[in-house]
Amino acid sequence: MTQESFELECDRLSHVVDATQFERLRWARTEGPMLARLVALLHSALDGREDFELTEEGTTGAVRRFILKVHSNRVMAVMIRLEPGRAVVAAEEIERSRYKLADPRPISDDFDVIDEQWMASALQQLFQRVHQ
Numbered sequence: 001m002t003q004e005s006f007e008l009e010c011d012r013l014s015h016v017v018d019a020t021q022f023e024r025l026r027w028a029r030t031e032g033p034m035l036a037r038l039v040a041l042l043h044s045a046l047d048g049r050e051d052f053e054l055t056e057e058g059t060t061g062a063v064r065r066f067i068l069k070v071h072s073n074r075v076m077a078v079m080i081r082l083e084p085g086r087a088v089v090a091a092e093e094i095e096r097s098r099y100k101l102a103d104p105r106p107i108s109d110d111f112d113v114i115d116e117q118w119m120a121s122a123l124q125q126l127f128q129r130v131h132q
Contacts, residue, residue, distance in 0.1 A: 031062070031082055034111060038080045038087055039064050041119040054078070067094060075099050075130060078123075079106075087114045091126040102129045 015022040046052045051071050058065040063081040067074055076099060077092040090106035093099070107122045 027062075034082055034087075035062070035064060035080065038082075038089075038114065038119075041114065041116060042066070042078065042080060042089075042123075044116060045120045045123055065092075073097075076101060076126075078126065082111070083108065085111055087111045089119070089122045089126065091129060098132060099130050100132070102131055 053069040054066040057067045065077055065079045068076050068078050074097045077094050079090045081088045086108045088106045088108040093101055
């Protein structure tokens with residue numbers, strides 16, 4: 001028996017005993033840290049840009065949502081979430097913003113390839129969609 005198969009069996013039994021508690025623990029053990037990594041990459045991509053500000057607003061457990069302000073003007077929401085094995089970054093039009101998005105489709109990729117450059121590229125693509 002390998003350690004991996006033992007862990008899988010422990011997970012299976014935990015799920016059988018209390019599926020709700022198991023999901024909470026599983027999320028905290030795996031997806032929670034993955035989502036935290038994506039948020040850190042988002043903030044890191046905008047470090048040094050004093051004209052850009054991210055404010056967390058409308059976050060739910062599995063989706064982190066930030067309002068992007070540029071020169072104190074509300075521009076759009078940036079949302080980060082996970083899909084099975086994938087990282088997803090999306091933009092959304094917001095109230096009290098005069099800016100619109102040309103394309104609302106999210107940008108996603110395998111979580112294993114996400115790094116600083118990927119996040120900067122994803123944000124660049126989202127920013128290019130903004131117009132008045």
